[in-house]
Amino acid sequence: xxxxxxxxxxxxxxxxxxxxxxxxxxxxxxxxxxxxxxxxxxxxxxxxxxxxxxxxxxxxxxxxxxxxxxxxxxxxxxxxxxxxxxxxxxxxxxxxxxxxxxxxxxxxxxxxxxxxxxxxxxxxxxxxxxxxxxxxxxxxxxxxxxxxxxxxxxxxxxxxxxxxxxxxxxxxxxxxxxxxxxxxxxxxxxxxxxxxxxxxxxxxxxxxxxxxxxxxxxxxxxxxxxxxxxxxxxxxxxxxxxxxxxxxxxxxxxxxxxxxxxxxxxxxxxxxxxxxxxxxxxxxxxxxxxxxxxxxxxxxxxxxxxxxxxxxxxxxxxxxxxxxxxxxxxxxxxxxxxxxxxxxxxxxxxxxxxxxxxxxxxxxxxxxxxxxxxxxxxxxxxxxxxxxxxxxxxxxxxxxxxxxxxxxxxxxxxxxxxxxxxxxxxxxxxxxxxxxxxxxxxxxxxxxxxxxxxxxxxxxxxxxxxxxxxxxxxxxxxxxxxxxxxxxxxxxxxxxxxxxxxxxxxxxxxxxxxxxxxxxxxxxxxxxxxxxxxxxxxxxxxxxxxxxxxxxxxxxxxxxxxxxxxxx
Amino acid sequence: xxxxxxxxxxxxxxxxxxxxxxxxxxxxxxxxxxxxxxxxxxxxxxxxxxxxxxxxxxxxxxxxxxxxxxxxxxxxxxxxxxxxxxxxxxxxxxxxxxxxxxxxxxxxxxxxxxxxxxxxxxxxxxxxxxxxxxxxxxxxxxxxxxxxxxxxxxxxxxxxxxxxxxxxxxxxxxxxxxxxxxxxxxxxxxxxxxxxxxxxxxxxxxxxxxxxxxxxxxxxxxxxxxxxxxxxxxxxxxxxxxxxxxxxx
Numbered sequence: 001x002x003x004x005x006x007x008x009x010x011x012x013x014x015x016x017x018x019x020x021x022x023x024x025x026x027x028x029x030x031x032x033x034x035x036x037x038x039x040x041x042x043x044x045x046x047x048x049x050x051x052x053x054x055x056x057x058x059x060x061x062x063x064x065x066x067x068x069x070x071x072x073x074x075x076x077x078x079x080x081x082x083x084x085x086x087x088x089x090x091x092x093x094x095x096x097x098x099x100x101x102x103x104x105x106x107x108x109x110x111x112x113x114x115x116x117x118x119x120x121x122x123x124x125x126x127x128x129x130x131x132x133x134x135x136x137x138x139x140x141x142x143x144x145x146x147x148x149x150x151x152x153x154x155x156x157x158x159x160x161x162x163x164x165x166x167x168x169x170x171x172x173x174x175x176x177x178x179x180x181x182x183x184x185x186x187x188x189x190x191x192x193x194x195x196x197x198x199x200x201x202x203x204x205x206x207x208x209x210x211x212x213x214x215x216x217x218x219x220x221x222x223x224x225x226x227x228x229x230x231x232x233x234x235x236x237x238x239x240x241x242x243x244x245x246x247x248x249x250x251x252x253x254x255x256x257x258x259x260x261x262x263x264x265x266x267x268x269x270x271x272x273x274x275x276x277x278x279x280x281x282x283x284x285x286x287x288x289x290x291x292x293x294x295x296x297x298x299x300x301x302x303x304x305x306x307x308x309x310x311x312x313x314x315x316x317x318x319x320x321x322x323x324x325x326x327x328x329x330x331x332x333x334x335x336x337x338x339x340x341x342x343x344x345x346x347x348x349x350x351x352x353x354x355x356x357x358x359x360x361x362x363x364x365x366x367x368x369x370x371x372x373x374x375x376x377x378x379x380x381x382x383x384x385x386x387x388x389x390x391x392x393x394x395x396x397x398x399x400x401x402x403x404x405x406x407x408x409x410x411x412x413x414x415x416x417x418x419x420x421x422x423x424x425x426x427x428x429x430x431x432x433x434x435x436x437x438x439x440x441x442x443x444x445x446x447x448x449x450x451x452x453x454x455x456x457x458x459x460x461x462x463x464x465x466x467x468x469x470x471x472x473x474x475x476x477x478x479x480x481x482x483x484x485x486x487x488x489x490x491x492x493x494x495x496x497x498x499x500x501x502x503x504x505x506x507x508x509x510x511x512x513x514x515x516x517x518x519x520x521x522x523x524x525x526x527x528x529x530x531x532x533x534x535x536x537x538x539x540x541x542x543x544x545x546x547x548x549x550x551x552x553x554x555x556x557x558x559x560x561x562x563x564x565x566x567x568x
Numbered sequence: 569x570x571x572x573x574x575x576x577x578x579x580x581x582x583x584x585x586x587x588x589x590x591x592x593x594x595x596x597x598x599x600x601x602x603x604x605x606x607x608x609x610x611x612x613x614x615x616x617x618x619x620x621x622x623x624x625x626x627x628x629x630x631x632x633x634x635x636x637x638x639x640x641x642x643x644x645x646x647x648x649x650x651x652x653x654x655x656x657x658x659x660x661x662x663x664x665x666x667x668x669x670x671x672x673x674x675x676x677x678x679x680x681x682x683x684x685x686x687x688x689x690x691x692x693x694x695x696x697x698x699x700x701x702x703x704x705x706x707x708x709x710x711x712x713x714x715x716x717x718x719x720x721x722x723x724x725x726x727x728x729x730x731x732x733x734x735x736x737x738x739x740x741x742x743x744x745x746x747x748x749x750x751x752x753x754x755x756x757x758x759x760x761x762x763x764x765x766x767x768x769x770x771x772x773x774x775x776x777x778x779x780x781x782x783x784x785x786x787x788x789x790x791x792x793x794x795x796x797x798x799x800x801x802x803x804x805x806x807x808x809x810x811x812x813x814x815x816x817x
Binding site for chain 1: 592594610611622623624626627628629630631632633634635636637638639640641642656678679680682685689692693696697698699701705708709710711712713714717720724725727728757760762763
């Protein structure tokens with residue numbers, strides 16, 4: 001029997017992946033989606049606050065423009081974003097958002113019946129389009145509906161383990177069917193990754209447990225460079241206790257941050273923007289209050305919504321009210337929510353151009369797993385959902401064009417068998433592994449090390465220590481055991497396999513961060529406090545070698561706005 | 569627990585007996601419950617518990633998970649006789665000496681707590697779960713009155729977890745019955761002012777496996793972890809079907 005084959009193989013089930021699938025299907029190609037969870041379970045569903053686009057729908061936003069949106073994005077990025085990419089994203093924003101509305105997305109509405117927009121951090125105008133505080137859910141369900149309408153084939157609970165590369169061209173993937181434990185080669189003319197970020201390399205993450213970074217690690221192992229991975233976003237407000245996200249919209253709607261003395265401390269750090277400063281600045285401000293003893297015992301501050309009134313909270317922020325009541329027993333209508341910063345987003349990722357193309361022919365990436373770069377050193381809230389729908393579409397269109405012009409058809413069986421043999425060998429060796437090391441202990445130590453030592457505030461000593469720990473964990477990982485050797489739905493084995501990939505990424509993050517001797521956006525060093533444009537206005541590129549990552553750098557595209565001091 | 573990065577303080581913690589349904593149809597083992605004594609720590613959830621067991625007690629345990637914040641719909645289970653999302657159910661709130669955890673009833677078990685959701689998705693797909701428009705869309709967004717948007721509010725909150733479907737006695741007896749979730753989705757489009765698909769939709773729900781099979785038992789409403797009123801949506805569709813037969817739109 002010949003191996004499986006589709007012209008375009010999409011990996012991932014979130015917004016970027018599905019948007020790419022739709023584009024390729026509409027181009028008339030044979031498309032299949034391979035996803036570790038059912039598409040509507042993907043992490044896009046958890047996005048809350050909204051999606052940015054200069055629609056100028058709000059009364060106070062009549063003179064908003066795509067150029068202003070691009071400038072806010074670039075300034076928010078601490079000037080590390082590639083400016084043409086930021087302009088591309090903001091220029092595509094209105095049409096992509098309108099398209100989602102035409103496809104049925106249940107956006108909240110203005111009095112005139114237009115898509116409602118709210119203020120968000122680091123933005124000059126209210127330009128964040130929302131569906132209450134469940135915007136990711138509204139968008140992802142709408143996007144999935146469109147894939148059903150188009151009858152796009154979905155392989156559910158399939159986890160891609162490797163790319164198939166032949167003479168510098170991507171020719172498919174090797175994928176695990178989690179339900180029966182079989183591993184299959186899947187031929188393709190083009191592969192598009194929309195596999196999400198690396199959040200769960202860190203402790204205290206707001207991310208879904210499935211956000212493992214596997215897609216990035218697979219691309220890296222196949223020789224595709226990863227860019228700017230040291231830039232990790234810490235969201236200012238995650239719930240104290242389990243770090244579930246409490247949306248920025250809570251502050252966009254007027255919420256206050258208060259320390260244990262009851263002070264609105266943001267006036268010290270961002271006197272104009274206050275609580276609506278960009279995320280890197282607000283997260284650092286909160287952490288400073290906690291570190292200097294003005295937080296509450298255990299390490300948190302208050303997000304106070306009590307002055308907003310019940311009606312506004314029930315209408316605009318119902319989901320975070322539920323989260324707060326359910327997980328910490330606090331009704332934000334009556335009492336402030338205990339919050340602390342938590343790992344939230346991976347600005348870096350698979351190096352792509354504005355069309356999702358990578359250094360590997362036939363291989364594309366979009367969404368959080370990719371780094372175009374539009375977020376630079378710090379992403380603005382509301383720009384990640386935007387990135388998924390803009391670059392998902394662009395990657396889908398570009399890959400389709402590539403397939404039509406250069407598609408090579410079904411790859412040779414010998415190639416697929418060879419790659420299958422290699423990946424299955426690795427998998428089977430792990431399945432039989434009976435070393436002394438416990439994968440859960442390695443995972444816990446990696447997460448704790450990354451949040452403590454490559455977290456919000458960094459210095460050479462902590463990061464050197466973190467890097468040594470990660471290398472030690474990599475050595476221990478070689479002597480790991482698995483607890484279950486069955487084939488069907490073997491979570492233990494899959495999670496242990498993914499742990500090896502997480503450790504690759506942890507090393508790249510720690511090394512890139514240690515080498516970057518400046519502070520920029522989310523990368524805040526106490527031993528190099530200033531931004532250093534003369535030496536570090538450049539992208540970090542990590543390349544796979546068998547002995548660990550090799551680093552070099554790539555210039556930032558600065559075409560319109562010269563770097564300036566960031567004041568908010 | 570591992571997923572919340574809080575190391576369990578095992579000593580002195582109150583313990584509880586947990587019984588978990590186990591079955592792997594690929595083996596000769598019969599379905600059964602395995603039991604563990606586990607400590608209840610702080611706000612530990614059923615999902616935290618499952619990860620604790622997977623990592624430290626039994627690597628063969630199978631269950632679904634993703635967001636751990638009640639929005640992805642992966643982890644609906646049957647816990648102590650109620651439909652619950654594992655991620656938002658805290659052990660201490662169950663206030664029971666024993667905790668029994670089973671997969672969603674009336675669905676085929678793939679392994680342990682993982683069930684075959686294909687019949688559920690097949691019905692979701694059958695009702696044309698997408699906006700149907702005939703006219704060329706406007707250049708900008710469709711205008712929709714905030715009050716009209718409000719009418720969809722609880723329907724668009726559905727996370728497709730399958731609890732209502734698993735709990736519906738009509739689904740148990742009529743495998744072709746669309747079930748509550750698909751009908752809520754249907755109603756969500758029926759009330760959407762942008763949608764022009766009513767004519768073709770009506771055929772899909774006004775039939776012997778459609779809305780008329782609902783006997784308003786309200787199990788779905790009770791099962792729903794998102795407080796959606798499925799029965800309201802189904803009754804609304806019934807009224808629409810009747811109005812249509814009497815010459816309405």
